[in-house]
Amino acid sequence: MNFEPPVQRLIDELSRLPGIGRKSAQRLAFHILNVEKADAENLGNAIIEMREQVRLCIRCYNVTAQEQCMICTDVRRDPTVICVVERAQDIAVLERTQEFKGRYHVLGGSISPIEGIGPDQLRMRELVARLDIEGVREVIAATNPTVEGDTTALYLSRLLKPLDVVVTRLASGLPVGGDLDYADEITLGRALAGRKQI
Amino acid sequence: MNFEPPVQRLIDELSRLPGIGRKSAQRLAFHILNVEKADAENLGNAIIEMREQVRLCIRCYNVTAQEQCMICTDVRRDPTVICVVERAQDIAVLERTQEFKGRYHVLGGSISPIEGIGPDQLRMRELVARLDIEGVREVIAATNPTVEGDTTALYLSRLLKPLDVVVTRLASGLPVGGDLDYADEITLGRALAGRKQI
Numbered sequence: 001m002n003f004e005p006p007v008q009r010l011i012d013e014l015s016r017l018p019g020i021g022r023k024s025a026q027r028l029a030f031h032i033l034n035v036e037k038a039d040a041e042n043l044g045n046a047i048i049e050m051r052e053q054v055r056l057c058i059r060c061y062n063v064t065a066q067e068q069c070m071i072c073t074d075v076r077r078d079p080t081v082i083c084v085v086e087r088a089q090d091i092a093v094l095e096r097t098q099e100f101k102g103r104y105h106v107l108g109g110s111i112s113p114i115e116g117i118g119p120d121q122l123r124m125r126e127l128v129a130r131l132d133i134e135g136v137r138e139v140i141a142a143t144n145p146t147v148e149g150d151t152t153a154l155y156l157s158r159l160l161k162p163l164d165v166v167v168t169r170l171a172s173g174l175p176v177g178g179d180l181d182y183a184d185e186i187t188l189g190r191a192l193a194g195r196k197q198i
Numbered sequence: 199m200n201f202e203p204p205v206q207r208l209i210d211e212l213s214r215l216p217g218i219g220r221k222s223a224q225r226l227a228f229h230i231l232n233v234e235k236a237d238a239e240n241l242g243n244a245i246i247e248m249r250e251q252v253r254l255c256i257r258c259y260n261v262t263a264q265e266q267c268m269i270c271t272d273v274r275r276d277p278t279v280i281c282v283v284e285r286a287q288d289i290a291v292l293e294r295t296q297e298f299k300g301r302y303h304v305l306g307g308s309i310s311p312i313e314g315i316g317p318d319q320l321r322m323r324e325l326v327a328r329l330d331i332e333g334v335r336e337v338i339a340a341t342n343p344t345v346e347g348d349t350t351a352l353y354l355s356r357l358l359k360p361l362d363v364v365v366t367r368l369a370s371g372l373p374v375g376g377d378l379d380y381a382d383e384i385t386l387g388r389a390l391a392g393r394k395q396i
Contacts, residue, residue: 003290004262006248013244016237018229024217030287031216032245033252033261039214040249044242046211047230050204051238054231063231064202089228092201 007033056088059130061106061123063088071095071103078102083140084127084156086110086149094142102140105130110148111155119155127156131165138166145172205231254286257328259304259321261286269293269301276300281338282325282354284308284347292340300338303328308346309353317353325354329363336364343370 002008007029014025032040056062057069060082064070071077071091081102085091088106107122130136141156143149157167173191174183183191200206205227212223230238254260255267258280262268269275269289279300283289286304305320328334339354341347355365371389372381381389 004252004264004268006244006251006263007261010244010248013241016241017226019222019225026287026290027217028215029248030261030285032249033286035249037249041246043211043214044244044246044249046204046208046242047245048239048242050208050227051230051233051235051242053204054202063205063228065204066202070202087228088231089224092224 003029056106060104061088061108061126062091062104076101079134080137081140082127082130082134082136082138083142085142086144086152090142100140102138103134105139107143107152110143110146110152112148112151119159122152124156124159128159128163131160131163136165138168141167141169145170201227254304258302259286259306259324260289260302274299277332278335279338280325280328280332280334280336281340283340284342284350288340298338300336301332303337305341305350308341308344308350310346310349317357320350322354322357326357326361329358329361334363336366339365339367343368 003011010029010032011022011025014020014028015022017025020028032043053065054063055065057064057067057072059068059072062069062071066073078101081100082105083094083100083102084105084107085094086107086109091104091106094100094104105123105127107124107127109117109122111117111119111122127139131139139156139160141153143152153167153169157169160167171194172187173194174180174187180188201209208227208230209220209223212218212226213220215223218226230241251263252261253263255262255265255270257266257270260267260269264271276299279298280303281292281298281300282303282305283292284305284307289302289304292298292302303321303325305322305325307315307320309315309317309320325337329337337354337358339351341350351365351367355367358365369392370385371392372378372385378386
């Protein structure tokens with residue numbers, strides 16, 4: 001059975017979102033039917049307005065509603081260290097650690113020959129352009145600990161070394177609170193190779 | 199860290215939906231950032247417009263964009279049998295069986311003393327009013343097979359019996375394709391009590 005047209009239309013739209021199947025879409029649609037009208041409008045407008053207002057920071061390609069993002073315009077941040085991430089959402093994860101006080105650069109992905117993504121499809125040139133202007137001394141390659149992320153980090157280090165910039169990589173090893181029993185052999189291997197004196 | 203205001207606002211709104219935590223809300227928000235602008239607008243408008251256009255069918259209280267729902271206005275449906283459900287979304291599940299050709303009545307919940315819901319909070323009077331007008335001969339209590347649903351079905355049968363209407367209940371038993379091993383004892387008990395000669 002199809003639902004009444006406006007309900008069916010919303011279910012169809014919701015089903016297109018990642019991780020939301022038809023059943024969840026139905027449940028969400030009927031939930032929205034039962035909330036206050038103002039709440040439904042808030043949600044709908046939040047979607048439309050976010051898509052309208054948000055663009056990419058002209059400096060680091062983070063998402064922002066201004067010309068530059070909150071981090072790039074924050075004068076308390078250290079301009080000499082840039083943390084390079086694959087996607088804008090990775091910034092939030094790193095910020096939550098409260099360990100990093102520098103700025104970011106969003107590459108827009110990682111090198112993946114299988115998907116046909118080479119360095120030219122990423123914002124490498126834009127990164128190089130920033131180094132001189134901002135007086136960058138260290139670039140942290142915070143790409144994912146995957147084959148693609150590692151390849152991208154390696155590419156970065158080769159690209160930037162001649163420019164007198166230190167390129168570092170996030171440490172790989174056992175997750176805090178984890179159990180040795182459950183660690184895969186590659187992670188454990190890296191934890192061993194990266195062991196430190198205590 | 200907070201995201202830029204429009205993004206954060208959408209994440210907050212999405213997190214209020216059932217079954218969507220902060221992590222899923224973030225993932226959805228960033229997904230919406232990356233889709234075509236028109237797609238984001240479609241989704242946002244689908245939410246707003248559904249909430250604006252949809253109301254309750256004046257006859258059966260199903261959701262509809264018209265005065266009466268598609269089922270109530272369908273002259274091929276048998277008006278003498280009414281299937282009583284707790285919520286409007288239950289209608290879709292029953293329709294999918296393609297076994298039922300009558301009409302529906304949405305109670306708006308089930309009798310639950312714990313939650314303070316008695317028969318007066320449900321659309322019982324509205325159901326009784328329909329019986330005469332539509333010439334109803336059978337009412338199928340398709341409330342959930344829970345304590346509340348069973349109580350509601352029992353209440354319905356006592357309410358309608360004096361009015362010369364047959365009240366029936368959906369059969370309880372083993373789900374088709376299920377495994378005896380995994381059936382709980384109450385379901386299995388009902389399946390035994392409701393056994394049929396083959």
